[in-house]
Amino acid sequence: MRLTTKGRFAVTAMVDLAMRHGRGPVTLAQISARQKISLSYLEQLFGKLRRHNLVDSVRGPGGGYCLAKDIAQISVADIILAVDEPIDATQCGGKENCQDDQKCLTHDLWAALNERIFEYLGSVSLRHLVDNQKAKESGIAPVHDMRESGSRHVPVPAC
Secondary structure (H helix, E strand, O other), X not given: OOOOHHHHHHHHHHHHHHHOOOOOOEOHHHHHXXXXXXXXXXXXXXXXXXXXXXXXXXXXXXXXXXXXXXHHHOEHHHHXXXXXXXXXXXXXXXXXXXXXXXXXXXXXXXXXXXXXXXXXXXXXXXXXXXXXXXXXHHOOOXXXXXXXXXXXXXXXXXX
């Protein structure tokens, strides 16, 4: 099991976007230059992120992308699911036909691991990733437990 570049790049790009939240639209060219991710790849990823209502696009001069929700309301799991990233430790994709069309002896173990991974990724918000990155940049020790401690419903500030 591994997270492919699609999921990694999507999360990285969303953290980059979130770090600039509230300062106006961010272009994919800017994210591409900062994160060393292909512009055409970002265009594909952001199309999926937009269709899943995680980002909004702003057209025209000065346009780009903004977050569609408050950064505390977007989880890493939301991002990974939006870009169709499979994180699956089973050999069968959850179909229970791992071994000669039968469920293998360890299928339940790997299925439970999948649940734990998504539970964890669902508990890590962009807010936590941004806060940790800003702490690193300012020389403050980052918070290691990135799980959401409580649900906040904060209105989305203007892009």
